[in-house]
Amino acid sequence: MSGAEKLRVRVSEITPINALVTRFRFERCDDKELPTFSGGAHTVVEMQDDGVTRLNPYSLMSDPYDQSSYTISVRRDDTGRGGSLFMHQRVKAGDEMTISYPVNLFSLDLRARKHLFIAGGIGITPFLAQIHQLERFNSQWELHYACRGKSLGSYADELTSRHPNQTHIYFDDQSQTIDLPHLLEGQPLGTHVYVCGPKGMIDWVRNTASAQGWPQDNIHYEEFVSPQPGKPFEVKLSVSNKTIQVGEHESLLEAMEREGVDAPYLCRGGACGQCETAVIGYDGKFIHRDHWLEPQEHKSGQKIMPCVSRFEGKTLVLDR
């Protein structure tokens, strides 16, 4: 079986947060306690969407030590492949769903003397759980959170009222921006910086910190990309001896699963490396979208991450 262990849950509460973001609360169907987790963990939510199984990862935002329920926040993406729309439009309170055990690919480094969080938009969610965890141990942290405007600043008010001294909010529509070089320069030794948000923001923080001489081990980021639609293509799977078609709106991983090929995965967002697959032969070009493989591996034509990457061309043969 691929992926993490599964949990059957009931949607106990659906709360609209603003025009784009909705929060979902899950409780166990058997009314037992949920497992505790570590801040930064995500769960993979299974959606049965008219015969198509969608598996989307969402950061757990609730207190990791609250075993009565988990919460996630889903930002509606009107141009995406439909996972967030399914959550927003089709999921109702009382529905039963399957989610995975927590998996953490964005863990706190507990050696840190101070944790500096930089969030953009919906990237705030893993930090909400991490803040709960750190507050429990009176650890030192500080949050800098950029959002489009007051009306779309999910949880900005709550954070400000609960942690006025640690929370700093920046509204794009008021031309407020994080003074990053200054912020990074002023940090005490032993600080770890964590960034979660759009790709541009992640690159900005990583590059600025590196340029200032921050150790690589002290810079943490989480960037899940979601699979993008693309031209359909055909793949030959040599181990399972099958030739399969990947549709416009599904990923290569999803197509393999649809055909009953058990392919490993965890994050489904190009970050964890679980689904790495060897290429046996190809005639065409790869559209690599993951953060796992090194640039030279992307160029080599020997590996692909089927959760987010695609192919255009005549033939592709994979070791799967």
Add this chain to the structure above:
Amino acid sequence: MTIQFNDESFRDDYSFHNSERALKRFPFPFHEDSYMYSVNMEQHRGGPADSVYEMRFDVDEHYVSEMKDRAIVLDQDPLRCQSLPHMTLAGWDLLELIMVSKSEDYPDLFELHRDGDHWRWINRPLGIDDSFTFLDETTLPYGPMEYITRQAQGDFAVLDQRDDMLWMDAGMVTTQADWSLDFDIGMNFFEWHAPVPKAHEMGIFVRALKFLLNIQQGAPARRLNWTMTVNPLLDTSPENYHKWGIQKTTLTPENIGRKQHLRVELQTFYRLPRSNALVFPIRCYLCAFEDLTAVPKWGRRLHRVVRDLPVELATYKGFIDNRPLMLDYLSQFDDGLPTSSGIWPDRESEPPLQK
């Protein structure tokens, strides 16, 4: 089934012994008539009734005496238990995992009562009844990892996971096969495995690390490892090599059946939920050659494995000098008949010794 705890020693007079029941459940590590390294992992989700695989943390007849031996080792050398400052949360994770598992798996021996963070832990075999506040170190007599591992058989390596690497940042190590926590503390996975021969060339550690990094909550794994020990010593540490190394020269054809032990480690791996660290319990089982060879299949197979093991491995495992003596003894129990596959004794179906 009730457990009758032995009163026995793992030093001085070596009164350690296995009952018939303990022999029957001994984790014989060879599934075929030869041995080579492999990443022989499987899921750790129970196993046959009364086997060492059945429970999450096996408790057997040696429990009370092993815990007494651990206390002696710690008294003489406190550095056998260490935890770097950032590993305290992982220590609580481990305490929770062991207390929950043992109280559920052995309700007649252990009880855990939880009211929020107010916990009461009852360990009947060791006569402990403590109340404490979960996540508050000041309410326990030791740090959380030390507290619970003074009450759990086997060694425990607690590994932090950072930057796609595992780090030996905490542990309780008193029953080890010749490695030192004090030496390895703070090292990464490749550093602490550097002394192992052949496996690096075989790419074993790269694959093993990849597997371990991906062990997830709720999905523990296990494997067996083995070596040889003269006299039933739990503490075969580098720190005490001057005490036990010399004992390897005391083997004679007359005493080898009694003195020479096969030492098997049941290694399990759990993701710890609150810290995202990994715990690696290494449980040691000892069995004298004379007991092992009473099982016809094991006698045949042990002879063949010891005979055919590559020189590097026999050297690394520390019995190359005694191998001729071992083979003289073990050959009595090998009649050349084929053996059934798998580790189980198969006493009903395997023929008795034909010589």
